[in-house]
Amino acid sequence: MHIFIINPRAGNGRAKRTFSKITKSELYQNLKSTYYFTRYPGHAEEIAKHVSEDSEPEAIIVIGGDGTIHEVLNGLENSSVPVAFIPGGSGNDFARGCNIKGSPVEVLHDIIKSKKDSPYWIGNYKQDDMPVRKFVNSIGFGFDAQIADTVNKSFYKNIFNRLGIGTFSYVIALIQVLIHFKPMTIVVDINQQKRKITNCWMVTTGNHPYYGGGMKIMPNAKIQPNILPILIIQDISKWKVLSLFITVFIGKHQMFKEVEILETTGFTIVSDQELFYQVDGQTDTCRTCIVSKQEEVVKLKGTNIR
Numbered sequence: 237m238h239i240f241i242i243n244p245r246a247g248n249g250r251a252k253r254t255f256s257k258i259t260k261s262e263l264y265q266n267l268k269s270t271y272y273f274t275r276y277p278g279h280a281e282e283i284a285k286h287v288s289e290d291s292e293p294e295a296i297i298v299i300g301g302d303g304t305i306h307e308v309l310n311g312l313e314n315s316s317v318p319v320a321f322i323p324g325g326s327g328n329d330f331a332r333g334c335n336i337k338g339s340p341v342e343v344l345h346d347i348i349k350s351k352k353d354s355p356y357w358i359g360n361y362k363q364d365d366m367p368v369r370k371f372v373n374s375i376g377f378g379f380d381a382q383i384a385d386t387v388n389k390s391f392y393k394n395i396f397n398r399l400g401i402g403t404f405s406y407v408i409a410l411i412q413v414l415i416h417f418k419p420m421t422i423v424v425d426i427n428q429q430k431r432k433i434t435n436c437w438m439v440t441t442g443n444h445p446y447y448g449g450g451m452k453i454m455p456n457a458k459i460q461p462n463i464l465p466i467l468i469i470q471d472i473s474k475w476k477v478l479s480l481f482i483t484v485f486i487g488k489h490q491m492f493k494e495v496e497i498l499e500t501t502g503f504t505i506v507s508d509q510e511l512f513y514q515v516d517g518q519t520d521t522c523r524t525c526i527v528s529k530q531e532e533v534v535k536l537k538g539t540n541i542r
């Protein structure tokens with residue numbers, strides 16, 4: 237039995253339309269399957285928990301965006317259940333990172349016909365005294381989190397998404413945040429060494445290179461066990477931040493001397509003040525956060541991970 241979880245709100249209804257196209261295919265009609273539409277934020281997590289606890293589905297097929305796959309992988313109770321993803325969101329960085337390409341029916345074909353699952357190493361994060369959760373794409377603290385928050389609350393996100401230029405929202409939000417942003421002072425424990433970073437703009441890590449709808453923020457990140465690259469930006473002028481973010485799209489921002497990328501197995505970030513963070517595009521605040529790579533793999537179906 238294949239189980240579809242569809243977020244009808246993802247991509248302004250794109251996921252719903254994608255599922256509707258799929259249901260018309262012979263491939264779907266010959267498949268033993270059932271489906272669930274999510275009804276509210278957090279529902280995909282509940283559905284994934286329930287179906288992976290109570291049964292052994294052949295695969296859970298997610299149709300949505302990064303927020304939906306984030307919820308499903310956080311709800312997954314049984315890591316032997318394979319998961320597959322058909323992009324239907326607005327940013328779709330997870331699909332980009334896993335090299336999932338083609339029309340929805342082609343992607344479904346790859347999922348159903350693939351003989352081998354690909355391992356995917358997700359990350360864990362633990363904010364303050366909250367339970368450990370998982371991040372699928374990236375987690376970032378500071379400037380990028382404030383941009384994500386501004387985009388999520390903006391009136392223009394849906395307009396640009398509908399026009400197919402969703403990344404433009406990030407450019408506008410970047411300028412809005414840039415005007416008021418105050419760099420932070422944090423302590424980061426990386427590779428058993430504590431560093432106090434003053435005038436810090438952002439600290440970000442990811443399981444693959446992409447975020448913000450295609451920005452290659454972690455150019456060297458690979459889908460791999462144990463290693464988490466960490467990117468730190470500090471002591472940079474506001475004008476330089478603008479030019480830096482232009483180069484992020486082609487992954488060349490490493491050439492700025494204010495950008496540092498280190499390899500870690502995990503890190504802890506501590507701040508005296510509430511710290512904005514984004515995880516897979518959703519935002520919140522915390523004072524401390526422990527970030528690491530999860531040892532247990534997620535089994536992915538239908539990807540072309542290189």
Ligand SMILES: Nc1ncnc2c1ncn2[C@@H]1O[C@H](COP(=O)(O)OP(=O)(O)OP(=O)(O)O)[C@@H](O)[C@H]1O
Nearest residue numbers: 246247274275276277301302303304325326327328
């Ligand atoms: N029925 C629903 N009504 C409102 N929100 C929902 C519903 N179902 C799920 N959600 C929420 O929708 C949010 C956005 O979903 P998702 O991130 O998958 O789409 P997106 O934002 O369009 O894509 P991306 O993150 O790739 O840019 C999720 O955080 C999820 O909690």
